[in-house]
Amino acid sequence: MGDLLGVAVLGAGHMGADHVRRLDQVVSGARVAAVGDPEAARAEDAVAGLDGVSLHTEMEAALDAPGVEAVLIASPGPAHEEALLAAFARGLPVLCEKPMAPDSMGALRVMEAEVRLGRRLAQIGFMRRYDAEYRQLKALLDSGRLGRPLMLHCTHRNVSSPPDFTSEMLINSSVSHEIDAARWLLGQELTAVTVLRPRASAGAPEGLLDPQFVLFETEQAALVDVEVFVNCGFGYEVRCEAVCEAGSARIGEQHTMLVTTRGTAGEEVPQDYLVRFADAYDREVQAWVDATRQGRVTGPGAWDGYAASVVAEAGVAALESGARTAVTLAPRPELYGPAGLCHAR
Ligand SMILES: NC(=O)C1=CN([C@@H]2O[C@H](COP(=O)(O)OP(=O)(O)OC[C@H]3O[C@@H](n4cnc5c(N)ncnc54)[C@H](O)[C@@H]3O)[C@@H](O)[C@H]2O)C=CC1
Numbered sequence: 001m002g003d004l005l006g007v008a009v010l011g012a013g014h015m016g017a018d019h020v021r022r023l024d025q026v027v028s029g030a031r032v033a034a035v036g037d038p039e040a041a042r043a044e045d046a047v048a049g050l051d052g053v054s055l056h057t058e059m060e061a062a063l064d065a066p067g068v069e070a071v072l073i074a075s076p077g078p079a080h081e082e083a084l085l086a087a088f089a090r091g092l093p094v095l096c097e098k099p100m101a102p103d104s105m106g107a108l109r110v111m112e113a114e115v116r117l118g119r120r121l122a123q124i125g126f127m128r129r130y131d132a133e134y135r136q137l138k139a140l141l142d143s144g145r146l147g148r149p150l151m152l153h154c155t156h157r158n159v160s161s162p163p164d165f166t167s168e169m170l171i172n173s174s175v176s177h178e179i180d181a182a183r184w185l186l187g188q189e190l191t192a193v194t195v196l197r198p199r200a201s202a203g204a205p206e207g208l209l210d211p212q213f214v215l216f217e218t219e220q221a222a223l224v225d226v227e228v229f230v231n232c233g234f235g236y237e238v239r240c241e242a243v244c245e246a247g248s249a250r251i252g253e254q255h256t257m258l259v260t261t262r263g264t265a266g267e268e269v270p271q272d273y274l275v276r277f278a279d280a281y282d283r284e285v286q287a288w289v290d291a292t293r294q295g296r297v298t299g300p301g302a303w304d305g306y307a308a309s310v311v312a313e314a315g316v317a318a319l320e321s322g323a324r325t326a327v328t329l330a331p332r333p334e335l336y337g338p339a340g341l342c343h344a345r
């Protein structure tokens, strides 16, 4: 490995271009060695002003480019399995944006491929684990000060959804973050899911079931509810309240600058994830680079990606059937160690 970890970025859209900028300008210890995107213009735009980056429209060529020692996958979800397997075949460590794979069988194949390798190479981009407020809440729950957690009340609102967004994606794209955050905060797997929906908002595109109300049960009988509303029109709002036996704690109501103008006073509301979670993405990628340089994986891994895909798939089934749907996970492979314990049990 050179002085700087050479990273190939696959996918140069919203997230990929932002990660290229982050690797180049924010993160230490790494450099962008190659960018792969079937749309050449996207890759060119993403690397404008950068030297020494090779551009590719074929993903395998990007992985095989000179100087590539690790991969950051930011292509659309359906492309992740192939990219992860190609990286594993080359022994390359990977940071893969969520979802690890959009369907549970794809996620299982990825996890099994890593298990066959016998060493961990994949980190999945559940960046909330690197957000300062989420980390504070996790530390509080783990300390046991509030007693056992009983409920998480979560809110996940986007100003608007991309044009191709489907009703299923409210769960397997948006709520996938709450699925991972709940598993991590509580140190428990999610065991069942029910999805209710109020009438669709007039602000939602025709046919999109938006908002939805998703209720998860956990293995130790806690409940996690999520209001997901991806065309709310007013702000990017992500909140979480943990209710425990001896207290509660709320995050996501950051108080920033108070602005008074023309007879009103208030705070600015972030309009998207790139603003709300900017620090979290920075810390996530820095932690991945640091761990990769030490030959380790320290963030959410393939087991977490697999579990999230299985729970999301059950959520989509629950949305379609209107019925409570059980979650069935394959046994947890030894490679991923014991399940995360929450001290507040
Ligand atoms: N962690 C987070 O908060 C967020 C994560 N994401 C995730 O990031 C990934 C990318 O999302 P966006 O950047 O919003 O999508 P996007 O549509 O803006 O960009 C995707 C890019 O990938 C390229 N592409 C298509 N097929 C490809 C392939 N086989 N190999 C390489 N590149 C390919 C497209 O040409 C496009 O430039 C998704 O997995 C998404 O779920 C997206 C938004 C926020």
Ligand SMILES: O=C1[C@@H](O)[C@H](O)[C@@H](O)[C@H](O)[C@H]1O
Residues within 6 Å of the ligand: 158, 173, 174, 175, 177, 230, 273
């Ligand atoms: O991951 C993300 C998007 O893919 C998803 O579509 C949004 O709803 C989330 O807020 C964002 O964090």
